[in-house]
Amino acid sequence: MDSNKKYWKGLEELNNEPEFVEKNKHEFAEPIPIEEVLSGGGLMGKTPRRDFLKALGFGVGAVTLAACQKVPVHKSIPYLIKPEEVTPGVANYYVSTYDGHAILVKTREGRPIKVEGNPNDVLAKGGLSAQAQASVLDLYDYNRLNNPMLDGGDSSWNEIDTFVKRELGAIKTGGKKIRLVTSTINSPSTLAVIADFIAQYPNTKHITYDAVSYTGIIQANQNSFGKAVIPHYNFDKADVIVSFGADFLGTWISPSEFMGQWVKNRGSKSLANKKMSRHIQFETGMSLTGSNADTRILIKPSEEGLALVNLYNAVTGTTLPGSKPLGNTSADKAVKLVAAELKAAQGKALVVCGSNDVAKQILVNAINAQLGSYGTTIDLDNYSNQYKGNDAEFTDFVGEMNRGEVDAVFFLNSNPVYEYHNGQAIKDALKKVRLKVTFADRKDETSVICNVVAPNHYYLESWGDGNAIEGYYTVIQPTINPVYDTRQAEQSLMVWSDSTVKDYYTYVRNTWDKELLAKGGLSGQKGWEALLQTGFVKVADKPAGSYSFAKDLNGVAQTILNQGTTLEAKGDKQYEVQLYQSIALRDGKRANNPWLQELPDPVSKVTWDNFAAMSPTDMKKAGYVQGDVINIEVKNPNNNTSYTIALPILVQPGQAQGTISIALGYGRTEAGPVGQGVGKNVYPFLNFVNGTFQTATVAAISTTGDNVILAQTQTHHSIEGRNVIRETTFKEYVKDPSSNSGGSLKHKEYEDLWDDYEHPQYNWVMAIDLNACTGCGACVVACSAENNVPVVGRDEVRRRREMHWIRIDRYYSFNEEGKSITEEKEIEDLKDLDNVAVVYQPMLCQHCDHAPCETVCPVLATVHSSEGINHMAYNRCVGTRYCANNCPYKVRRFNWFNYWNDSRFDNYLINEHTHLVLNPDVTTRFRGVMEKCSMCIQRIQAGKLKAKIEKRPLKDGDIKMACQQTCPTNAIVFGNASDPNSEVSQLLKSERTYYVLEELGVKPGIGYQVKVRNTAETLA
Template sequence: MDSNKKYWKGLEELNRTPEFVEKNKHEFAEPLPIEEVLSGAGLASRTPRRDFLKALGFGVGAVTLAACQKVPVHKSIPYLIKPEEVTPGVANYYTSTYNGHAILVKTREGRPIKVEGNPGDLLAGGGLSAQAQASVLDLYDTNRLKDPQMDGGDAGWDAIDSFVKQQLAAAQAGGKKIRIISSTVHSPSTQAVINDFVAKYPAAAHINYDAFSYTGIIQANQQSFGKAVLPHYNFDKADVIVSVGADFLGSWISGEEFTKQYVSNRGSKALESKKMSRHIQFESGMSITGTNADARIPVKVSEEGLVLIALYNAISGTTLPGTKKLENAKAATAVTLAAKELLAAKGKALVVAGSNEVANQVVANAINTLLGSYGATIDLDNPSNQYKGNDAQFVAFLNEAKRGEVGAAIFLNANPAYDYFNTKEVKEALSKIKLKVSFAGQKDETADLCTVIAPNHHYLESWGDDSAVSGYYTIMQPTINPVYNTRQAEQSLLIWSENATTDYYAYVRNNWISNLLTLGGLSGQSGWETLLQTGFVKVAPKAAAPVANAANVGAAAQLVAANSAKLAASGDDKVEVQLYLNTAIGDGSYANNPWLQELPDPVSKVTWDNYAALAPKHAEKLGVEEGDVVKIEANGYSVELPVLLQPGQAQGTVSIAVGYGRTHSGLVGNSVGKNAYPFASFSNGTVGKTLVATISKTGDVSPLAQTQTHHSYEGRDVIREVSLKEYLKDPAAGTDHGKEHKTYDLWEAHERPVYDWKMAIDLNACTGCGACIVACSAENNIPVVGKDEVRRRREMHWIRIDRYYSYEKNGKAEADEETGMVTKEKQIAELDNLDYVTVVHQPMLCQHCDHAPCETVCPVLATVHSSEGLNQMAYNRCVGTRYCANNCPYKVRRFNWFNYWNDSRFDNYLQNEHTQLVLNPDVTTRFRGVMEKCSMCVQRIQAGKLKAKIEKRPLTDGEIKVACQQTCTANAIIFGNANDPNSELSKALKSERTYYVLQELNVQPGIGYQVKVRNTIENELA
């Protein structure tokens, strides 16, 4: 740990608030409510704690008596004709694709239970996002439509087809327009189906509509270079990266792909070669990308464009028209230093901007032209296909519809009645269209306004393909028969256009055999079968064409300056608002997924809500505290949101996540948070997500369900962080190497002759995204508990990502020795420091200690050490004393307060007729009153060992991957056998950067962490 820095998890810990101090006097969230644990047994609600074991004894006795009674024997009936590909108890894996990523889908007895990344995936190399991991749960969502609907009631497919074809023919004959509105289509076969549909109905046209669009970048490239494309960015080829408001490790364009690229220049391998890229971030709200930057400079929303202009001026040595002096002195200094760094890395530099304003992107293009980025770190000739939405085209569609020119509108994966900023205009437009069809899988806000709902298959039930980036094609194949009476949208379009091929499987296969297989050197039926096994084909990229200097930069700079002036808030009640996507709920499409709702936000650690993120100093000025509800008003719309005090937030700004406030999402997502989309507006050809609003207190309070400070290390040091300069001087800087810790053995050590399972975690690679949390939940049947239970500190996640803020110590916020609290005066004096915090993310899970303190206090030997170095749980022995949780210094054990999977109070989240089909049969579901924790995916270890035994060979290194490791695009987690000196795990643990958390306690943890290294310029900015 950097001795010059102060590290803390949240403001309540920094300020030692009375609530924080009081909570940490108690080991557990609250006294054990016996009435909750035993209510199912009909015991008195006031059973005292000393009668707990009596009550349990009665329960155990009753179970024993029940086991001795004669009961009817129910014989299981085997398959009469066993499917060739199904072996009971053995998993099958199928290749498929998710948003352009090649994936593998694990099925058991014909039901998909887990999604994994395909190791050959070009984008993420086998890693997957939290959304992809959670997508399997949506398959079993009972809110999905069971049958097609017409005029609000169920209808048969024949009736739907007849009616739609009749209406389409009438619209065509009557000179009316037909419009297909979809989210970006990057499937070659889907696009071919749409093209065939348009050929059948010449009055038809296809409009790509994205709720969170990148029209600004596409149009800027058209203006600058005559190429209306979304570039393919190469962060792995950049030695210096400057981002102005682009959360490229999170929700910006292709977060997983960019994470893989980014870490390749910053992880262990890069550091071993004494190299590391430098990353400078300018942004208003704290993002995942900002937390990982070497230098992060908070700027107002209105200053982002001015930063780009200043950066261009500093690099070019000229002054653009409209240039204004940056009032933010820290930002001005950072721009000068950033320009110097970028010029020194010319040809290996990259500047990205998150704004959807065309003018801002034109200036960014001009900067990258000066740096020689095109053809190196930016590829215009092999572009991304991930976002093609055109904001102006959708506006034109609404105007056509309002004029009565549109006779039919078909919506595919698009929900503008929720996520367009002017839903009133959408409803008015749809009211004048006779035929309105939605392919929504559930009755969402737009489907609710439609004449016909032809529910689409879930992607795990579908055939298809994808091409997220040019030259990379992935195949989608079904892994289960349709759960409900749904039909693939493409097949519906084929039927309605009376295509010669109405079977979409045949259509996809023909398209590949005729057009795509040859791109990957395959052909015919054998090539098709090879494709289904590999999951993708890659094509050699096109050579980069020379790029001329970006055009129109002078005019763009003037427009940037004018827009910045409009965004500048003046007055105490005015704030600059930024709307953003978070990595869990995204644009709102995932709002009904409980795994994602309960995933803590990577920065704020808030679950089940969106909020108004304010800088602590700004909140102090407004007289509001965390959890206070404020009203934000702009553009004729207002929302009331709880306040989150966010260190690092730019003063005078508010960040609000979109994707919440759904009304037709389902039982889980309805009425969670507030809808912020209506704050957006259309100008200069794009939909902007920044604005000026008024803010006021309401007097209400709505506590947030935040997980970060649920557990305390009692002030012990757990983070190690150094600068690259310090690391190059001493690779062991920041570790405990050379520092002696006395060790004591209270018992004889046991030999581990074959396996000694351990883990290494690279803090330099971990971005804090949280995908590992969802992967662990999916693999290990971890239940969702809901907002109220999270507030009570009862979340069940086996792995958490601790987020630590830090800044240079100045002694202001030291706690009073007598009370343990920080005075209000010292808190206020500290506020200036909170603008320039840095962040470290640390995955924390059971450390599988060799001297595990939990094992020595368990009265029933429910937790014991295995002969392979694992700390194991025997759930049926556990009586729920919670002594183990009390004695665990890492606070990684979870207590089951309820039978979450079967308790009626959790119906909205888990308990329905289909959701339990997602459970992994290799892992038991735990019951009320027991402890659970990370098992190092022991079921995967056993499966790997069994496979090697059957094949009569030793296990190979890397053959067994735990769930958190497998999904990590950054390769931050390494698991393996420490007895193998050549294993990747052993090499990682031998790194000079490796240290062990709380090693001084002599618990001998089995997880080694590698020190966080920053290529910092903070000293130069100070």
């Protein structure tokens, strides 16, 4: 099946463009002249390399002091008297919470260095996102505020408290309004503190505002069922999943949780039982979820509402007024066929929509109710608390400020000057507010116009709790003392409201003692200590009820159709614009994190920028080439103003014609040196329509004449047409489980040029399931955090010098009428490049038993171990790069600069402050050496040592790689192939297993499982 299918990494490779051919004649990127090296050129103009991340603001003094104290700390303890729980060289782990997920924080000598998922986390079962993995780095950002500020100058907490309390007292007496503006809060303790503050100042109102809103779902459920909540979705209970623009594997609501659910009916265990769900995605731009779908249907934003109306008609057998064909032949056909599949999966079907429009979400509710989804795939009783923003309330708040009705505003984890579609309106309105307080822990666009800055602790320094899903309560505890003179926001509110409880730790403790411990059958000091070891309590789920829909949909349909008309682009230079969140930066709050900025976007593989993704067909018609900079102008119907930005174009196969897609979260002006000025801000493109903020609009574009090179990683190596990716269909797999895996072809059937190695006790290998890998990139950041992999910056990525030890290769292939296009088919014969399929493949050192790199190394810097691992002895390496030249997988990285050790280049991208995030168990590499995946050798040794200390054999699962541990879908499994009962041994025996470039006889130690798609040829 598909053995002649053609795959390519980018259009440069597909079209064999001269520049691409020329670059790939050379195995290595061109060197930088030494004078440029010494002058610091290459990343940020002429900034000296030793000062780059120092200039970016990651630097140590206060952290060292904080790390050297006992955690949690109640008094200062000299380190000469060793804290009982701190043993030099031995890691401590603390339970905590990030983004609603129970996590474990690894500390060494009192400093947090790594975040891991709690394996008992109810949501993701130990999986974590790239954002969570990168969160530890933000602790060491010395752009964080060092102390409170008053009227733009440094202040003290006593001065701040005196000033704020005096102002609040006067405002309370005067009777004007006080507003507390926050992003979603699901912490029981924080909500209680806010309630106490409101009791003290009754003219206060708490307004919840999320940069990326889900108000549409909340209001639709209020309208449909009288429950103003976001449901808890169960993708694992669905046999047929239909998504309209909801990137639930990428950024929508709870992606780390949804990934684990989604793969349950698609991974190895499910396939072994000959069962696989079907996933159909209707969308505009190529999202992570769409690229993983079995079938992907292109629709414009203006067509989404009508497609939902037609789906409702097809499912229910009725006809809503105004219904008509889309005019999109493939989408019209797909809607009818999808409706039949949904009805056949009654009770095991799920339809989701990423729109924030209330009317569309009401229609989705009606479809799901008709399909019997409530009580099975949708749970309204054990609902989500992850997003609770109210767009209309926030808009009313802006009006209140403009009318001069508000005298005090407090901002907590909220930055509306940047995130609101009209930041200037916020600035102007705030001029009329007497007291403006922000709890921002670092300077942002809103904090610079506040007269009081009361910097909050970072979450790794804080006490707290969370309640992301109803009945699931997690705890937050500090893993280090406060690095700077910050104070928890809740503590500040308690002080200003004259709370009788003197510190927030006691407040949190009281909340758990009085209410939450009992929910987990715990009580008292022992119960609290048990909580601090487990990290959460879980109440038994309520029975999920079924809900019927009985609302009149005629008006809803008309609203949807009218909105579709307003979104239609009219004229040659107009395009429909779709805004989305990138996997790395999400809403932009973490823009100053270099690990996230350098994480390649899963689909485009662009780093350090946002861009305008455009269909190849549209680009050809307009005469554009990749990198051409265009002006994008959007008129705001709310205030008749226009907003224009200039962005480079990215040619994106699979983009709907007549549309462009742009990522939110870029264009920060007060983010810190890493994120400041990176990309352009497109929040002003949002529109406030029918009570919610909408992410679709119409733009006029024009050329600027400029062209820039985007920092992409994908096309830095060519596969030269080799058989690297293998996939099949579920239909073929059921007939023959070894379909397209190579059948019985194994290592020993090839002639060997090397002698075999013996592995008397351990043979460490890995299995990677391409059906489970979504390409999310969490493993890339986890590897960087675990193995001290440096950031190199935009210009070095352009020079093909990124240092990631593991990369996620994205491959396109043609699909036309559901059939593959063979290599002989000329591209000119195709209608367009819209109908492409995507496969993701994690690629890292394959730890070959017959490693060609070992053969050519003149100094034995790379050698083979008796346990099957390809080692690197960095102090032997002289940088000949023969090994990289001889590696067929192109997984070796050459250190161009001394990111860590040479005094001339020290602090280039990691400085004295950020050195504290380094893993002391892993050597930092120096200039002129090769490096690559070490199979986390430090974790292997630690696992063996622990088993030895406990006087027991090493058990399967005792050792997990960093990439494996964070993967939300368990796509990566590591273990001992010498143990026939190990999980990895069982997986490698699967009929789907194949080895990349096995025909070379290098005996790679990583086996891949063939990608299986549950496609329907009639839908494609």
